[in-house]
Structures are given as structure tokens and as C-alpha cells.
Amino acid sequence: MANIVGIDLGTTFSALSILNAIGKPEIIPNADGERLTPSAIFFDEENSDIVRAGIEAINSRHLNAQRSVRWIKRHMGDPNYRRKIDSKDWTPVELSALILKKLKQDSSVEHGDICDAVISVPAHFDEVRRKATMEAGTIAGLNVIGIVNEPVAAALYYATTRQVSGKVLVYDLGGGTFDVTIMEVNGHDMKIICSQGDHALGGIDFDQKILEILEQMYKEKFKAELIGSDEDRAKYEDEAEDIKRTLSRRDVAKKMLYGPAGNMRVEITREMFEKAISPLMDRADILVEVALGEAGIEPAGIDKVLLVGGSTRIPLVQQRLEKVFGKTPQTAVNVDECVALGAALHAGLTMLREKPDIMPAGISSGLMDINLTDVCNHSYGTICAPIDKETGRRVIQNRIILNKNTPLPCEASQTFYTLKEGQAEVEVTITQGEGSDVEFVNNISTYKFELPPDRPAECPIKVTYSYDVNQRMHCKFEDVESGRVLEIDLGLDQDGKMSESDIKEKKQQLSAVGRSKVE
Amino acid sequence: MPVISPGFIGRFRLRVLDYWTKLLEMVDHTVFRDLANQLRMPEKFGKVKSRFLHQAQPDRVQESSPPIDMGVLNCRVQWTKLEEDNNVFDAFSLEICGLIHAPNDMCETTLQISILDVTDGAPDAKVVQSRLPQWSSQDGPDPSAFCYRARLGKLPHQVTTLSDWTSIAQIRFDWLLFPRKGKRQLQFNTSILPADSNQELAHAKCEFDCENPAFGYMNLQENIERTNILAVALAFAVSAADNKLYDCEVELIKNWARDNILENSASDKDELKLDKALEKTIVFFRGGNKLDTYNICDEIVGIAPVAQRYDILELCLYVAQSKGSVTAEELTFLKNMAEWLEVDTNRFRIMMEKVLPVDMHEVRDVEAILGITSDMSKERVRKHLNKEYGKWNSRVTNADPNIQTQADQMLNLIAEARSQYTAEAIVS
Numbered sequence: 001m002a003n004i005v006g007i008d009l010g011t012t013f014s015a016l017s018i019l020n021a022i023g024k025p026e027i028i029p030n031a032d033g034e035r036l037t038p039s040a041i042f043f044d045e046e047n048s049d050i051v052r053a054g055i056e057a058i059n060s061r062h063l064n065a066q067r068s069v070r071w072i073k074r075h076m077g078d079p080n081y082r083r084k085i086d087s088k089d090w091t092p093v094e095l096s097a098l099i100l101k102k103l104k105q106d107s108s109v110e111h112g113d114i115c116d117a118v119i120s121v122p123a124h125f126d127e128v129r130r131k132a133t134m135e136a137g138t139i140a141g142l143n144v145i146g147i148v149n150e151p152v153a154a155a156l157y158y159a160t161t162r163q164v165s166g167k168v169l170v171y172d173l174g175g176g177t178f179d180v181t182i183m184e185v186n187g188h189d190m191k192i193i194c195s196q197g198d199h200a201l202g203g204i205d206f207d208q209k210i211l212e213i214l215e216q217m218y219k220e221k222f223k224a225e226l227i228g229s230d231e232d233r234a235k236y237e238d239e240a241e242d243i244k245r246t247l248s249r250r251d252v253a254k255k256m257l258y259g260p261a262g263n264m265r266v267e268i269t270r271e272m273f274e275k276a277i278s279p280l281m282d283r284a285d286i287l288v289e290v291a292l293g294e295a296g297i298e299p300a301g302i303d304k305v306l307l308v309g310g311s312t313r314i315p316l317v318q319q320r321l322e323k324v325f326g327k328t329p330q331t332a333v334n335v336d337e338c339v340a341l342g343a344a345l346h347a348g349l350t351m352l353r354e355k356p357d358i359m360p361a362g363i364s365s366g367l368m369d370i371n372l373t374d375v376c377n378h379s380y381g382t383i384c385a386p387i388d389k390e391t392g393r394r395v396i397q398n399r400i401i402l403n404k405n406t407p408l409p410c411e412a413s414q415t416f417y418t419l420k421e422g423q424a425e426v427e428v429t430i431t432q433g434e435g436s437d438v439e440f441v442n443n444i445s446t447y448k449f450e451l452p453p454d455r456p457a458e459c460p461i462k463v464t465y466s467y468d469v470n471q472r473m474h475c476k477f478e479d480v481e482s483g484r485v486l487e488i489d490l491g492l493d494q495d496g497k498m499s500e501s502d503i504k505e506k507k508q509q510l511s512a513v514g515r516s517k518v519e
Numbered sequence: 520m521p522v523i524s525p526g527f528i529g530r531f532r533l534r535v536l537d538y539w540t541k542l543l544e545m546v547d548h549t550v551f552r553d554l555a556n557q558l559r560m561p562e563k564f565g566k567v568k569s570r571f572l573h574q575a576q577p578d579r580v581q582e583s584s585p586p587i588d589m590g591v592l593n594c595r596v597q598w599t600k601l602e603e604d605n606n607v608f609d610a611f612s613l614e615i616c617g618l619i620h621a622p623n624d625m626c627e628t629t630l631q632i633s634i635l636d637v638t639d640g641a642p643d644a645k646v647v648q649s650r651l652p653q654w655s656s657q658d659g660p661d662p663s664a665f666c667y668r669a670r671l672g673k674l675p676h677q678v679t680t681l682s683d684w685t686s687i688a689q690i691r692f693d694w695l696l697f698p699r700k701g702k703r704q705l706q707f708n709t710s711i712l713p714a715d716s717n718q719e720l721a722h723a724k725c726e727f728d729c730e731n732p733a734f735g736y737m738n739l740q741e742n743i744e745r746t747n748i749l750a751v752a753l754a755f756a757v758s759a760a761d762n763k764l765y766d767c768e769v770e771l772i773k774n775w776a777r778d779n780i781l782e783n784s785a786s787d788k789d790e791l792k793l794d795k796a797l798e799k800t801i802v803f804f805r806g807g808n809k810l811d812t813y814n815i816c817d818e819i820v821g822i823a824p825v826a827q828r829y830d831i832l833e834l835c836l837y838v839a840q841s842k843g844s845v846t847a848e849e850l851t852f853l854k855n856m857a858e859w860l861e862v863d864t865n866r867f868r869i870m871m872e873k874v875l876p877v878d879m880h881e882v883r884d885v886e887a888i889l890g891i892t893s894d895m896s897k898e899r900v901r902k903h904l905n906k907e908y909g910k911w912n913s914r915v916t917n918a919d920p921n922i923q924t925q926a927d928q929m930l931n932l933i934a935e936a937r938s939q940y941t942a943e944a945i946v947s
Contacts, residue, residue, distance in 0.1 A: 080920070126916045199915055200927070282934045290909040293902070378913075391826035434913040439873065442918050 002115040004351055004363070006153065006343025007103060007142075009096060009119050009133065011073040011176025011202055013310070014039045015340035016103045018111060023366020025157065025344035027337050030054060030106040036336055037106075039099050039175075043067045043085045051516045053102035058238070065230030069095050071204055074176055076136075077129035088512060093136045097513045100140035105518060117142045118347035120339050122177040123149035123377055124197025127432050127444055127490075130471070139513045146350045146470060150174070151181035152192060152374060153342030154308040158333050159185050160345060160370060166303030167193075169291070171329065172339075173284065173317060174309035176202040180288050182295045182302070191373040194405040196291040201283055203244070203311040209276035210240035210268060214257060217266050224261035247273050248313045274316045281320060288324065294405065305329040310336050345370070350470065376467055379404040383429040383438055384416050394419075397436045402465045402473075404434065411466035415480070417458040418451065425450045426461060428477050430490065449477050449486040589680065592721035593617045594709040601689055609692040611707070611727070614684040619711055619721040621674045627714035628674055630687055632667040635706040636698045637726065647705065648696040648736055665695055671711060692729075699735035704728050734822075742822035747779045749815050750831040752800070753856065756812050757835040759804040760852040767841040773797055775834055812852075816859030828860045832867065836874040845875050847882040854887060865890065876925040877932060885936050901941040908933045 004019045005028075013036040017025045030037045032055060042057035044050035045064060052060060061068035067085060075081040075092040082089040104114045119142075121133050130147050137144035148156075151170035158164065164185045172179040178201040184191040214236060218226035227233050239255055246253035247270045257264050292299060305321055307329045312318070321329045334341075348367045352359055381400040388395045402412050418426060426449045433441030451459070460480040467473045473490040587593050592615060599612040613632060621628070633656065634647040649655045649665040656666035667690060687709070697703050704726060711721045734742065751772060758768040773794075781793055819828060835853060839845045857867040868890050877888055885891070889907055891900055911933065914926040 077916075124912075124916075128918075129916070196909070196912065198912065198930075279931070279934060282938055283930065286905060286908045286934060286937060287912070289901075290905050290912070293905055294909070388826075391824070391829060393826055433917070435910065437869075437873075439919070440914050440917060440922065442916070 002113055003107075003111055004344065004347045005107070005114055005117045006148070006340055006345065006347050007100065007117055007119045007137075008150070008153070008337075008340035008343060009073065009100065009121075009136075010039055010174055010339075011071050012039055012204060013037065013175060013336065014099055014103055015337055016107050016114075017337070017340040017344040018107065018114075019344050019348045019363055019366075021360065021362045023345075023348055023363040025341040027340060028107040028111060030103070031109065037099070037103060039070070039073065041069045041072075041095060041098050048086045048088070049516055051098050051518045053099055053518050056519070061234045062231055062238075065234045068234070071176055072096055072099075074200065077126070077132040090512070093132050093139065094513055096133065096136035097139035098516060098518055100137055100142060101513060101516070102518045104140055104142060115143045116145050116347060116351060118146045118148050118343045118350060119144060120148050120150045120153045120343045122172075122174075122197050122199070123151055123179045123181055123195035124177075124199065125149075126378060126442065128442070145347060145354070148343050148346040149179070149181065149192075149195065149374070149377065150177075150339045151179045151195065151308060152183075152190075152372070153340075153346055154333070154338040155181070155183055155185070155190060155306060155342070156345050156370070156372060157338045157342035158306055158330075159190055160188060161333060163187075164304065167297060167301055168304045168306055169288070169302045169325075170306045170308055171288070171312060171317075171321060172308040173311040174202050175311070176200075176204050178202060178284055178287065178309075180284075180291045182291055182297065188370045190371065191407065192375045193297075194291055194294040194375065195377060196287045196294065198283060198287060201280055202309075203241070205280055206244055206273075206277050206311065206314070207237060207240040209280070210243050210273060211236055213268060213272060213276060214240065214255075214266060218257055218259050218261075218264060221264055222259065222261035224259065226257060226259045228260055243268050244273070244314070248315060270315070277314075277316065281316060284317075285320060285324070288321075299325050306333075307331045308335055308338055346372075353469070374408050374469065375405045376402055376408065376410065377404065378432045379434050380444075380465055380467070380473065381431045381433075381441070382416075382463055383431060383443075385419060396438055398431050398433070398438050398441045399436070400434075401463060402467060406467075408471075409466065409468045411464060413462055413464040416461045416463060418455070418461065419457060421457045422454055423451060423457065423459075424453060426477075428463075428475075428486065430465075430473075430475055430488065444490060445488070447477075447486060447488060449479075450484075451479055452482045452484065455481070587616065589617050589682070591617050592619055592709070592711070592723040594707060594723035594725045595684065596705075596707055596725055596727040599689060601691055611690045611692065612686060613688045613690065613707060613709060614686050615709060615723060616681045616684050617721075617723070619674060619679045619681070621677050621679065621720055622713065624676050625673045626677075626720075628671040628720065629712045629714050630667070630669050630671040631710045631712055632688055632690065633708045634665055634690075634695065635708065636703055637706045638699070638702070638704045644706070645698040645737070647698075649694060650696050651694050654694055663696075670714070697731045697733075697735040698737045700731055700733060700738050702728065703731050743827065744780070746819055746823040746827050746831070747776075749819050750834055751776045751780070751797075752810055752815055753812060753831060754834050754838045755800055755804050756810050756815075757838050757849060757852055757856070759809070760848045761846040762807070762848075764801065764804055765842045768838050769801060771838055771841050772834075812856065813859055816856060820859070820861050825862075828862060829866070829870075832857055832860060832862055832870060833874070836870060840874050840879065844879050844881050847884075850880065850882070850884060850887070854884075864892075872925075876921075877928050878925070883932070885932065885939075889933060889936055891936070891940060897941050901937065904933050904937045904941070908937075 006017045006025065008015045015027055015036050017027050020026050027035045029035050034055065037054045038058045040054065040057035040061070042052040042060040044052065045067060057068055069083055072092050072095045076096065078092060081092055083095065107114050117137060119133055119137050121130055134144045134147060151172045154172060155168060155170050165187065166185065168183050168185050170181040170183065177197060177199055179195060179197040181195040182193045184193060215226050218224070227236060243253040243255060247268065251270045253268050255266050257266055302325055305325050305327065312331070312335055318329055345367065348363055349370060349372065352364060352367055356364070379400045380402040381398050383396060384399050385394050385396055387393065399414065401414050402410060427446060428449050429446045430444045431441040432444050435441065462478040462480050464476040465473060475488040475490060477486040594613060594615045597612045599610050601608045601610040635644040636647055637644045646661050646664040648663045654665055654667055655662055656664040659666060667688060669688065671687065706724055706726050708724045709722065710719050712719055754772045754775065758764050758772065776793060776797060781789055819831065835856060839849045839853060877883065889904065891903065895903065908930065911926045911929040914922055915930070917923055917926065
């Protein structure tokens with residue numbers, strides 16, 4: 001049987017973990033011997049088919065920032081984002097695929113073929129971003145058997161390596177995203193209650209605040225700009241990151257700034273840093289409260305706070321949590337690696353559920369007693385036209401059918417009615433998002449559902465959505481009177497109806513990533 | 520919405536521009552404004568509200584006493600109470616007596632009742648309309664006219680005489696839509712027809728006076744048109760709130776006026792009249808003049824349903840939006856207007872969020888944007904802001920980049936407001 005792996009495709013760092021013979025996950029170091037690989041890419045100046053990923057890409061960006069890409073996860077699923085290198089416009093999916101290709105390639109050297117994988121994503125990632133992540137894996141040559149939420153993966157690893165029981169709040173502050181997940185844990189039995197997340201809150205935002213302080217200090221002394229080029233920016237971004245790390249251990253960080261108008265020695269105190277990041281930390285605090293409110297739990301009702309992600313090393317993070325919960329957060333497991341390790345466990349559980357016959361006995365017995373109940377990460381609905389009770393007018397509205405945080409597997413139905421006499425078809429739209437306003441939800445897909453002719457208005461259409469543990473959604477639209485049915489599968493691994501342009505784009509992506517020699 | 524005859528619309532349209540002239544006379548003298556402000560007492564609002572929502576039962580004005588000639592068919596009407604599904608409704612009870620000629624014995628018959636409003640005299644009689652489709656005269660000249668049809672049964676003889684008043688129908692008052700509000704004189708027309716033809720066997724009519732407490736269909740149409748005029752006035756007032764009338768604002772208002780005040784079939788002359796009225800209004804506002812907007816809103820509340828008030832507010836929001844930013848004066852004006860139009864605060868806030876995203880506000884009124892009110896405790900503010908945060912956080916990944924930006928800005932605003940308003944109310 002091929003290896004089963006879990007991948008943490010992070011904003012700043014990525015990691016790959018493999019399930020060993022007894023079902024325990026282990027991190028596989030990259031070709032440089034590092035357990036974490038920077039999620040950075042550099043396109044060779046002579047030959048853009050040669051791509052450097054990882055630490056070499058980080059170092060190379062100081063020399064030519066235009067040919068380097070970082071923090072691509074922030075743009076995942078954004079249809080408008082393109083990075084032009086020479087004549088090629090690279091999409092976030094392709095760029096992520098290059099990082100995954102590097103992880104796969106490095107791990108294969110010692111462990112043979114890497115194929116079946118689960119990739120982790122932030123809990124708040126929507127359908128589009130999840131699908132994009134899955135596509136990146138496929139383009140990189142992986143068989144992506146599932147997607148797991150990062151805090152769930154971390155908690156999975158945590159609960160299988162520590163004695164845990166009660167309500168656990170997973171506080172996952174990574175390089176680029178923030179998630180908070182509340183779950184009920186009883187030994188190896190884990191039930192997710194709810195998740196909240198911020199797509200633009202993480203270590204790189206804290207680095208940015210330090211960079212702003214440096215720029216301000218330099219400007220005050222020399223009345224000149226510290227940063228004059230993309231390469232300068234890349235260099236000082238790294239300096240800022242270094243200062244941040246230092247301030248997690250010490251009260252003061254000292255640096256020399258070698259700017260165009262002269263050099264200067266700067267001292268950044270932890271107090272200055274904490275003041276600068278305070279608005280960002282406020283956002284994290286609110287999300288913790290929003291999640292607690294969603295779960296209907298008071299802070300005192302949380303038994304353990306589990307820290308995940310490198311940014312949780314910042315003392316202010318821990319202090320703020322201690323103030324809210326009245327207890328010290330747990331940092332027992334490796335905050336940088338636990339997501340990848342948990343993702344491998346999740347991959348094992350998925351394989352055990354889908355293909356139990358081919359699972360080696362050692363892995364099966366290692367995973368057998370783990371029971372994970374996940375939830376719907378978003379609400380799913382459809383667009384309808386009810387009459388507004390207040391105005392008596394028909395309004396176009398999103399009606400939620402499957403509510404966010406419903407335990408999986410789940411199914412829910414609602415009945416709607418045709419509007420017009422002789423209505424020959426109904427446009428059915430599947431939406432993702434909260435609330436009734438159609439402008440504020442995302443349309444996942446729209447189909448035409450043909451109806452029998454010559455019928456009066458108000459014929460019932462029953463809409464049923466179901467969501468399984470593999471995050472596959474099944475939508476059924478049923479014309480009750482005729483029994484006519486339209487069924488749509490919206491699994492992350494299913495493309496549904498692909499347009500010709502989609503197929504063409506996918507081929508181009510496969511060819512671009514396949515052609516690239518990742519080092 | 521009741522359908523009215525095109526002739527009526529035509530006649531009414533001539534009055535539209537007269538309204539405008541009156542409107543322009545409402546120049547906001549300080550004394551008048553002060554007086555208006557003084558009138559803004561709860562009692563006043565209560566009165567205004569009840570004016571529109573009032574759906575009182577009809578007063579008994581008169582019971583009919585028709586002359587009886589037993590050689591013909593007679594009818595009379597009386598008030599009665601009808602009990603249906605545990606509810607009691609006021610109704611007209613119709614009775615007949617006298618002679619009916621049929622083509623043969625045991626003739627199967629149908630009863631048909633229609634009602635005319637003859638308050639303004641027989642030549643100006645107007646139909647009473649039906650609120651229910653089943654009692655509409657679907658095949659008649661006016662499809663919305665009330666027409667009650669029911670099986671009457673078999674007449675035993677070719678000549679049948681009903682010597683006593685016989686009850687034949689009870690018509691609920693709330694099924695009917697009268698032309699106008701107030702004291703009405705109704706003419707009930709009762710016909711007896713063979714079941715298989717429209718050849719009338721007998722006919723009787725009687726008159727009956729009653730009080731209609733609700734707006735009639737002519738009032739409603741007039742109210743719609745009057746409200747549209749007032750809406751244009753308010754839209755100009757919003758535009759002029761910052762003492763500047765931008766061309767884009769004027770253009771938007773003009774287009775709205777043309778779409779909503781002129782019918783599709785409007786003549787060039789009508790269009791010209793409207794344009795002249797609009798130009799006159801623009802000059803009025805460019806001259807630094809103001810309207811008494813409180814009184815305009817007060818009038819609208821009295822005549823317009825909530826849906827139309829939302830339309831007005833939406834128009835005014837789009838006027839404020841059209842130049843790309845909204846001034847503090849315009850925001851204050853809109854806020855007051857929403858209050859005076861008795862639009863729910865939350866509904867107004869949702870409308871604002873959609874039309875005037877926060878980056879358009881030249882001055883940010885955090886409380887108004889986030890729905891924080893002075894009566895909220897710190898704990899309530901915290902919970903309210905958490906809810907708002909959750910709402911906007913789910914919009915950050917919206918497919919529309921403008922909504923993404925708006926959501927980001929709202930999250931920052933909420934985070935700022937939270938530290939400002941709930942500094943001491945951290946979770947314990």
C-alpha cells in the first residue's frame with residue numbers, strides 16, 4: 001500500500017507528515033533536513049522552468065523580489081489574482097501546487113511514492129478556497145483524499161497524544177490566518193462544536209507592524225525612506241520577522257538599519273510591539289467571543305485552551321487568553337507541526353472509512369478507537385422569492401437549508417413553491433454564506449430545473465441538502481407532484497459540469513506545474 | 520394594488536403639477552419649523568400612525584327602508600355580524616321580496632349582486648371593487664369590480680312571489696374596496712338569472728349609506744402619486760442638505776421622477792410640464808431655500824404604506840450615494856428622515872450598509888453605523904458588536920471584491936468601537 005500523508009500547506013511554512021507502521025504520524029524532513037519548509041517560491045532568472053521552493057526561495061528574494069512569491073495562501077481561491085513571471089500568469093492554485101510538489105518530491109526520496117494525502121485548510125475557508133487547495137494537490141500529483149480543518153487536525157493530534165477530556169478551545173494563530181475552534185473531547189472521541197476564523201490575521205501582519213515601526217524610526221531620524229525597492233522590502237520583512245521572534249523571548253530586540261540616507265541602530269521593545277499589534281489582537285479576541293457565543297459557552301465552561309501555530313509564541317497572545325479564560329493555555333504539543341501530524345491521522349481515518357480492506361493492520365489498529373465528528377463549516381442555502389410580511393412585496397432572498405455548525409453527516413429539507421402558472425422551469429441556485437441577503441452570500445452553482453408544462457402556480461418543490469463526513473454535499477431538487485428530480489453532487493473532489501474554458505485552464509495548469517523543475 | 524380605470528388616471532395626472540406648486544410654497548420659515556418641531560410629540564406620532572393603520576369597523580349610518588311594491592322584485596340591506604373561524608366580521612345582509620318571473624316551473628336560478636358607489640350622484644357612479652379574486656367580475660367590463668354570484672335554487676313556479684323579506688346573501692365588509700374613504704352611499708344591484716343564461720329574470724336595487732374608515736382605491740392612487748411628488752421633494756432636500764446640488768444627484772432624481780410620475784403613455788406636453796416643475800424645484804433649492812421635511816415626512820406617513828416609504832428612503836440613499844461620498848449633513852438628514860418616516864432603525868441600517876458602505880462616509884457616526892443606542896449597557900453593546908462582527912466576518916470571503924473591502928472596513932470599525940465602548944466589560 002502507498003504511503004498515507006497529511007500536509008499542512010501554511011501561509012509561511014508547510015510541513016508533511018506520514019503515518020508510520022503503527023498508525024503514528026511522523027514529520028518527514030525536506031531535502032535540506034528541515035522539518036518545516038517555507039511556503040516560498042523563486043523562479044530562476046535564467047530559466048523560469050526551474051523553480052526554487054523553500055529556504056532557497058526566501059534567500060533568493062533579497063536578490064530579485066520580482067521573481068519570488070510568498071504568502072500565496074492569502075490569495076487562494078481569488079479568481080483575479082495572477083503573478084506574472086516572464087510570459088506566464090501563475091494562479092494561486094499553480095503556485096501552491098509548486099510548493100506541494102516540493103514537499104512530495106522531498107518526501108519521496110526516502111519513503112517512496114507519496115500519493116494519498118489529506119491537506120489542511122483554515123476552518124473558515126469557504127468552498128471555493130477548499131476546492132482550490134484540493135486542485136493544487138491534484139496538479140502536484142497527489143491523490144487528495146480529503147481536506148481537514150487546521151484546528152481539527154491539531155486537536156486530533158493533541159487528543160491522541162495527551163489525556164484530554166472536556167471542552168477544548170483550539171486557538172490557531174498561524175503565519176497568515178487565525179482560527180478558533182471549540183470542541184468536546186472525551187479521550188479519543190472528538191466532537192467539533194463550532195469554528196470562527198479570520199483570513200487576514202497572522203504572523204505576517206505582526207511582522208508588518210514591526211516593519212512600519214522601523215520605517216517610522218528611520219524616517220524620523222533621516223527624513224528619508226528606509227525602503228526603496230522590492231528587494232529592500234523583502235530584506236526588512238525578514239528583519240521584522242526576526243525582531244518578532246526575539247521579542248517572544250526577550251523584552252528588547254536590537255537591529256542595525258542600513259538605509260540609503262545612513263545607518264542607524266534601533267531598539268524595539270516588547271511594549272512597542274504589543275501596542276502596535278493590539279488592534280490585531282482585539283480582532284482575535286472578538287472572534288474568540290463570537291465562537292463562545294455561537295457555542296453557547298461561557299469562558300469558564302472551557303476546560304482547556306490549546307495553542308496552535310507559530311504566532312501563539314507571542315507572550316501577549318498567551319496573556320490575553322489567560323485573562324479571558326483564567327487559566328494558562330496549553331502548549332504541550334509542537335505548535336508548528338501538530339497540524340501536519342493531525343492531517344496524517346485524518347488521512348488514515350479517511351482511508352480506514354473508505355478503503356478499510358487495503359489498510360495495513362498496524363495502522364488500522366492504531367487509528368481504530370479515534371472517533372471524530374466534524375461540522376458543516378458554513379451555511380448552505382438556495383435563492384427564493386417569498387413575500388415580505390411587512391411590505392407585502394415579493395423579495396429575492398437567500399434561504400438557509402443546512403445551517404453552519406450542524407454535525408456531520410447531516411441532511412435537511414425545505415419546500416418551496418413555483419411562482420407562475422405554466423412555469424416551465426425553475427432556476428435553482430446553491431449558495432454558501434450566512435443571512436438572507438443574496439448580495440452577501442456566494443453562489444456556488446446555478447442550474448435550470450425543467451418542470452412539467454401547463455400547471456398552476458404554487459406547485460411544491462422540495463429541496464434537500466445533505467453533507468457527508470467526507471465533505472461531499474448532495475443537493476436534490478424534487479418536483480413533488482411529478483416526482484421529477486434534479487440531483488447535484490458538490491464534493492470537493494468533483495468538478496460537476498466543467499466548461500471548456502475550465503478544462504483548458506486545468507490542462508494548462510497541469511502542464512505548467514508538470515514542466516517546472518522544483519528544487 | 521387595485522386596478523383603476525385609465526380615465527381616472529388621466530384626470531388625476533392633471534392635478535400632479537398643482538401639488539408641486541403647493542409643495543414649493545412650503546418654504547421652511549424658522550417659525551414654521553419650530554412649530555413643526557413642537558408638534559413632534561408622541562401623541563402626534565400616535566395620531567399619525569393610527570391615521571394610516573386604522574382599520575376600524577364601519578359605523579352604522581343608516582338601515583335601508585325601501586318602498587315595497589309586491590308586483591316587482593324588491594331588495595333591502597341591513598348590517599349584520601358574520602362569525603367565521605372564531606372571528607366576527609361586519610357584513611351587509613341582503614334580503615329580497617316580491618315577484619319573480621321565470622320561463623318555466625322549477626327553473627334553476629343564480630343570484631348576482633354588484634355594488635356601485637353613488638356618493639357623487641348616479642352619473643358619477645363608481646364601482647365598488649373586490650379585495651378577493653373569487654368575487655371579481657372577471658368577465659365584466661371592469662375585472663376588479665365586485666360581483667357576488669351564488670346558486671339561488673329552483674323557483675317552484677313560473678311566477679313566484681316572495682311575500683316576506685327573504686335573506687339571500689351576506690357580504691363581508693372587508694371583501695370590498697370602496698372608491699374613497701368616509702361616508703359612502705352605496706347602490707346594491709341584485710339580479711336573478713337563469714342558471715344557464717345571462718337573461719335577467721328579475722332585478723332590484725336599493726341604496727345604503729355607510730362609513731368607510733379605510734382609504735379607497737382612488738385615495739390610494741392619489742396617495743401613491745402624491746407620495747411620489749413628496750419623494751422627489753425629499754430627494755432634492757437630501758441632495759441640498761450639504762448646500763450643494765450636484766449634477767449627478769439632480770440627474771438621478773430627474774430620472775426617478777420621470778419613471779415614477781409619468782406614465783408610459785405620457786405625452787410630450789406632460790413630460791415638458793414635469794421637466795419645468797423639476798427645473799423650478801432645482802432653482803428653488805439652488806437658491807438656498809429649504810423645505811419643511813418633517814412635515815413632508817409626516818404627510819407621507821399618513822398616506823403611504825411602509826413599502827412606499829422604503830422606496831423613498833432608498834431613493835434618497837441613492838441620491839446621497841451618487842457623488843461617491845456622503846457628508847455628515849446628508850447622513851444626519853437621512854437618519855432624521857428615516858425616523859420621521861417611521862422606518863425601523865435596523866431596516867434603515869441594513870439599507871445604509873447596502874447603499875452607503877462605510878468608506879463613503881465623510882464622517883463616521885459609529886453608533887449609527889453599528890446600531891449602538893444610548894440605552895444599551897456595556898455588556899449588551901459587547902454582545903451586539905460580537906454579533907455584528909460574526910456577520911461581517913462571514914462576508915470577508917464574498918466573491919465581490921467591493922463587499923470584501925466593505926467587510927474588512929466594518930471589522931476594523933467594530934474592533935475599534937468594541938475597545939471604545941466596552942473597555943471595562945471584558946469577559947470574566
